[in-house]
Amino acid sequence: MTVNRRQFLKRSIVAGLAVSACPLSSIADENSAVRPAPLMPAPHYVESNGINMAVYEKGEGPVVLFCHGWPELAFSWRDQIDAVAAAGYRAIAPDQRGFGLTGGPDDPMQYDMQIFCDDLVGLLDAKGIDKAVFCGHDWGGAVVWSMARLYPDRCSGIIGLNTGAGRPAGLPPVENSVPSTIVMTPNYYFATFQQPGRAEPILENDVRHTFDFILSRGGIWNQETFAQMPEDSAERQMDFLKLIQRADPPGEPFLSEQVMGYFTETYEATGFTKGLNWYRAAARMGPIMANAAPRIEVPSLYIGAENDVILPPSSADGMEDFISDLEKYTVMDSGHWTQQEKPEEVNRVIVDWLNRKIA
Numbered sequence: 388m389t390v391n392r393r394q395f396l397k398r399s400i401v402a403g404l405a406v407s408a409c410p411l412s413s414i415a416d417e418n419s420a421v422r423p424a425p426l427m428p429a430p431h432y433v434e435s436n437g438i439n440m441a442v443y444e445k446g447e448g449p450v451v452l453f454c455h456g457w458p459e460l461a462f463s464w465r466d467q468i469d470a471v472a473a474a475g476y477r478a479i480a481p482d483q484r485g486f487g488l489t490g491g492p493d494d495p496m497q498y499d500m501q502i503f504c505d506d507l508v509g510l511l512d513a514k515g516i517d518k519a520v521f522c523g524h525d526w527g528g529a530v531v532w533s534m535a536r537l538y539p540d541r542c543s544g545i546i547g548l549n550t551g552a553g554r555p556a557g558l559p560p561v562e563n564s565v566p567s568t569i570v571m572t573p574n575y576y577f578a579t580f581q582q583p584g585r586a587e588p589i590l591e592n593d594v595r596h597t598f599d600f601i602l603s604r605g606g607i608w609n610q611e612t613f614a615q616m617p618e619d620s621a622e623r624q625m626d627f628l629k630l631i632q633r634a635d636p637p638g639e640p641f642l643s644e645q646v647m648g649y650f651t652e653t654y655e656a657t658g659f660t661k662g663l664n665w666y667r668a669a670a671r672m673g674p675i676m677a678n679a680a681p682r683i684e685v686p687s688l689y690i691g692a693e694n695d696v697i698l699p700p701s702s703a704d705g706m707e708d709f710i711s712d713l714e715k716y717t718v719m720d721s722g723h724w725t726q727q728e729k730p731e732e733v734n735r736v737i738v739d740w741l742n743r744k745i746a
Contacts, residue, residue, distance in 0.1 A: 421488050421653055421656045421657060423441075423488065424443065425645060426462075427465050427468065428443050428444060428468070430442060430443050430482075430488060431444070432488075433481075433509075433513045433514070434509075434513065435505075435507075435509030435510045435512075435513055436508075436509040437492075438484055438491055438492075440481045440506065440510060441461070441482045441487060441489045442461075442479060442480070442481045442482075443461050443468065443479070443480045443481070444477070444478065444479045445468050445472040445477075445478050446472025446476055446477045447475075447477050448475045448477050449476050449477065449520065449543065449745050449746065450476070451476050451478050451479070451519065451520045451522055451741065452479045452507065452510070452511075452519040452521050452522070453467060453468070453478065453479065453480040453522050453523070453527070454481075454521060454523035454524070454526075454527030454528075454530050454531055455480070455483060455486070455523075455524060455525070455526075455527050456523075456525020456550075457525060457526050457662050457663075457665060457666075458598075458650075458659065458662055459524070459527075460482055460487045460650070460653060461480040461482045461483075462487070462646075462650070462653075463727060464480045464726065466726065466727070466730035466731075467522075467726055467733065467734060467737065468480055470730075470734035470738060471734070471738065471741070474742070476741060481510060483503065483506065483527070483530075484498060484502070484503060484661075485662050485664055485665065486661070486662055487653055487657065490657065491661050493660075493661075495583070495668055496668055496671075497664075498661075498665050498667065498668045499668040499675060500533055500671070500676075501537075501671075501675045503533075504533055507521070507530070508538060508541060517541070518541055518542060518543040519542070520542075520544040520545070520546065520741065520745055521534050521542060521546070522545075522737065523546070523547060523548065523550065524548040524549055524725070525548075525549060525723070528547040528549060528550025528698075529550055529553075531545050532545060532547055532550070532551075532683070533676075533679075535552070535683040535685055536680045536681075536682075536683060537680070539683070539684060539685060542685045544686045544687065544688070544741075544744055544745055545685055545686075545687045545688070546687075546688045546689075546737060547687070547688070547690070548690045548726060548733070549691060549692055549695055549698045549723060549725055551691075551702045551706055552683065552687075552703075552706050552710065553676075554706075554709070555679070555682075556676075557681065558681075558705075558708055561704050561705035561708075564704060564705075565701035565704070568610070568614045568623070568696065569623065569624070569625050570618045570619075570623045571624075572624045572626075574621070574626040574628070575624060575625050576625050576627035576628065577666060577669075579626075579627070579628055580663050580667075581666045581667050581669065583667065585628070586627075586663060587658065587659055587663070589628045589631055589632060590631065590654075590659045591654075594651050594655045595651045596631070597654075598640075598647055598650050598651055598654070599636075599640050600627075600630060600631050600637075601627075602641075602642055602647065602724055603637075603638030603639050603641065604638060604639060604641045604694075604721075604722045604724070604728060605637070605638050605639050606622070606636075606638035606639070607622045607638060607696060608695075608696065610695075610699065613696045625696075625697070646727075681709060682709050683709060683710040683711070684711050684712075685712070686744040687706075687710050687713045688713075688714050688715075688737070688740045688744075689703045689706060689713065689714070690716050690717075690718060690725065690733065690736060691715070691716070691717045692717070692729075693718065693720060694720065694723075695725070696722075696723070700715075700717050703715065714740060716736050718733065718736075
């Protein structure tokens with residue numbers, strides 16, 4: 388079954404397992420070519436739910452645990468770790484299952500949402516942490532909203548960046564919902580990413596070129612520009628695999644050479660398959676969420692981005708219906724990669740909310 392990424396990322400889930408600290412020497416040889424991220428604290432490793440998670444950590448105080456999306460890494464939170472730690476919190480960011488220094492199993496069925504949440508519960512248990520604020524972007528946003536409904540006793544708060552919480556079954560549809568401007572076809576990237584082996588040859592042919600396309604702004608990463616493109620174009624259909632093969636794909640890179648270089652060398656070492664497994668187990672989301680709590684009762688913050696085409700601010704409409712304490716904020720003039728595109732503004736909003744709701 389093909390699942391629409393916007394629909395899927397708007398849902399949530401989870402479960403848990405015991406863990407223990409694990410030394411660097413036990414990390415699998417498969418990730419020996421990956422170096423620790425620059426601009427970050429030195430990583431350490433925690434055994435959780437059958438994997439060795441690489442964890443970056445800084446600061447003391449209430450815990451804020453950052454969850455990255457695809458094709459990101461803990462490195463995507465480099466600016467937030469520093470700002471949150473400086474504000475008096477303990478910032479923790481793992482490379483999640485299948486990514487970076489953590490790696491993971493080959494079986495795509497070991498990448499469903501319950502397993503992702505089990506990984507985080509195991510990480511908390513290993514560190515003796517009772518509760519955390521979970522902050523997630525993109526796929527990481529789907530994980531943190533899932534934590535709030537399946538493990539509310541482990542959550543002191545939730546921050547969803549770009550990703551809204553999925554509407555629980557049983558609630559009426561949101562009135563006057565804004566339709567997506569994406570033209571859905573079988574070439575939509577969420578569909579092609581679910582097909583084993585289809586995306587990898589294209590994504591891995593020239594990894595730097597892939598990231599120059601993905602981690603960019605403007606073009607398909609701008610709502611107004613996107614809406615003016617022809618409906619039969621690869622852009623409007625979000626046909627990533629066709630767009631990446633162009634010599635000059637739409638969008639302009641905005642990150643430094645050091646940052647782009649680290650993403651590139653890491654994925655040249657690991658490949659994309661294990662990260663793509665997040666898409667390949669997507670159809671398991673519904674059954675996992677079937678018995679989840681219908682309401683979110685912990686303090687919650689949604690941060691959207693004006694120009695996010697895939698997960699626009701309108702995708703968070705109606706969250707007030709099932710979240711008791713919700714605040715919303717929209718970052719203007721930003722595309723999908725919000726915490727990297729507008730780090731100072733995102734940091735200010737997060738720290739202000741933490742100080743009012745958590746400290």
